[in-house]
Amino acid sequence: MEGVTQLAQRQNAVDQAMAIAPAAQIGDALADIDTPSLLLDLDAFEDNLRAMQALAERHGVGLRPHAKAHRCPDISLRQLALGAQGICCQKVSEAVPFVAAGLRNIHISNEVVGPAKLTLLAQLAHQADITVCADHPANVEALSDAMLKHKASLGVLVEVDVGQKRCGVQTPEETVALAQRIQALPNLQFMGIQAYHGGLQHKHGLAQRQQSCEKAVKLVRKHLEALQQAGIKCPVVTGGGTGSAAFDVASDVFTEIQAGTYAFMDTDYGSLDWGESLAFRHSLFLLGTVMSTPTPERAVIDVGLKSTSAESGTPAAVGLEGVRCIAVNDEHSILQADDPAHRPALGDRIRLIPSHCDPTFNLHDTVIGVRGGYVEAIWPVSARGLSR
Numbered sequence: 606m607e608g609v610t611q612l613a614q615r616q617n618a619v620d621q622a623m624a625i626a627p628a629a630q631i632g633d634a635l636a637d638i639d640t641p642s643l644l645l646d647l648d649a650f651e652d653n654l655r656a657m658q659a660l661a662e663r664h665g666v667g668l669r670p671h672a673k674a675h676r677c678p679d680i681s682l683r684q685l686a687l688g689a690q691g692i693c694c695q696k697v698s699e700a701v702p703f704v705a706a707g708l709r710n711i712h713i714s715n716e717v718v719g720p721a722k723l724t725l726l727a728q729l730a731h732q733a734d735i736t737v738c739a740d741h742p743a744n745v746e747a748l749s750d751a752m753l754k755h756k757a758s759l760g761v762l763v764e765v766d767v768g769q770k771r772c773g774v775q776t777p778e779e780t781v782a783l784a785q786r787i788q789a790l791p792n793l794q795f796m797g798i799q800a801y802h803g804g805l806q807h808k809h810g811l812a813q814r815q816q817s818c819e820k821a822v823k824l825v826r827k828h829l830e831a832l833q834q835a836g837i838k839c840p841v842v843t844g845g846g847t848g849s850a851a852f853d854v855a856s857d858v859f860t861e862i863q864a865g866t867y868a869f870m871d872t873d874y875g876s877l878d879w880g881e882s883l884a885f886r887h888s889l890f891l892l893g894t895v896m897s898t899p900t901p902e903r904a905v906i907d908v909g910l911k912s913t914s915a916e917s918g919t920p921a922a923v924g925l926e927g928v929r930c931i932a933v934n935d936e937h938s939i940l941q942a943d944d945p946a947h948r949p950a951l952g953d954r955i956r957l958i959p960s961h962c963d964p965t966f967n968l969h970d971t972v973i974g975v976r977g978g979y980v981e982a983i984w985p986v987s988a989r990g991l992s993r
């Protein structure tokens with residue numbers, strides 16, 4: 606089996622064989638960025654950050670943006686600078702680059718199971734205020750054992766299933782029993798509950814999302830009442846996402862919301878009915894180059910599955926009338942023009958809106974911040990690939 610030294614030697618040999626120039630440097634014109642690349646329109650991005658922060662503040666609710674959407678500490682630092690009270694990560698390893706970048710208040714909005722992860726969690730808890738979710742007594746025992754062993758302490762939230770049918774306790778009685786168990790165990794502190802419903806975020810109609818959100822909030826209230834009757838204080842109720850944020854902040858149950866995609870948007874969220882509610886702008890784009898025009902209607906670009914996710918649909922080409930992205934292959938995407946007069950030409954540079962921002966970020970080493978036609982920032986997607 607290859608050891609760590611051999612792996613490092615092999616990587617060094619690759620690095621020395623040929624340096625690949627970065628896709629862009631600060632100050633480059635948009636036209637000089639190599640493709641495929643991930644671009645962030647900084648004006649739209651900053652507008653989105655301000656809009657969500659203002660929404661949360663208007664209702665006296667905290668904003669704890671989810672970093673699973675981007676995995677990029679520079680983005681979280683900008684959200685904190687505008688008033689976010691902390692961030693969420695979905696995985697323990699995902700949190701590591703954020704702690705390294707100086708973030709000190711991280712909620713891991715997920716259950717953490719297994720010795721290696723619990724050790725890493727304890728190491729992180731030495732450096733930052735970390736909270737996690739739990740939905741099983743055996744898991745909270747393991748969390749406590751790990752914290753004791755590593756002389757760390759940890760905040761724990763009971764995850765409640767409010768309709769997503771994923772993780773989470775099913776009844777208010779379970780919430781009370783688990784909260785009591787957490788309170789009784791050394792080196793753990795019961796912090797509250799998490800009530801996140803991913804499915805409702807993506808319901809198309811605004812009214813449908815509102816109804817689903819109200820149903821979820823009703824359930825949350827039952828769990829809160831049970832905790833109150835048992836004499837257990839519940840300082841934090843966390844949850845919510847981009848699709849439900851407007852309702853979550855007005856619900857009177859959430860103390861903080863966990864939206865992530867709002868900063869970027871994608872075609873999936875962009876296609877929802879937002880009515881008169883908050884409008885977030887598309888700030889995230891893939892930049893590609895037309896590498897082949899084999900027929901009068903077809904243009905092939907260099908953005909494939911290794912640069913964009915496609916499980917939520919194909920990305921959408923921007924500003925091209927009557928041109929649709931009809932397929933995404935490993936290294937190529939196919940653009941089809943209804944009218945040959947509108948087909949992009951060889952060498953044209955195409956901007957696309959990804960269909961799902963989270964897995965798309967995870968395919969890129971960096972995100973290139975652009976403003977006024979120039980590169981203003983290049984931020985590493987430091988938690989790329991950190992899914993343990």
Ligand SMILES: Cc1ncc(COP(=O)(O)O)c(C=O)c1O
Nearest residue numbers: 671714801846847863864865866
């Ligand atoms: C637990 C949790 N909270 C918050 C979010 C953020 O949701 P969105 O990116 O849709 O705003 C997610 C996304 O999947 C999530 O899993």
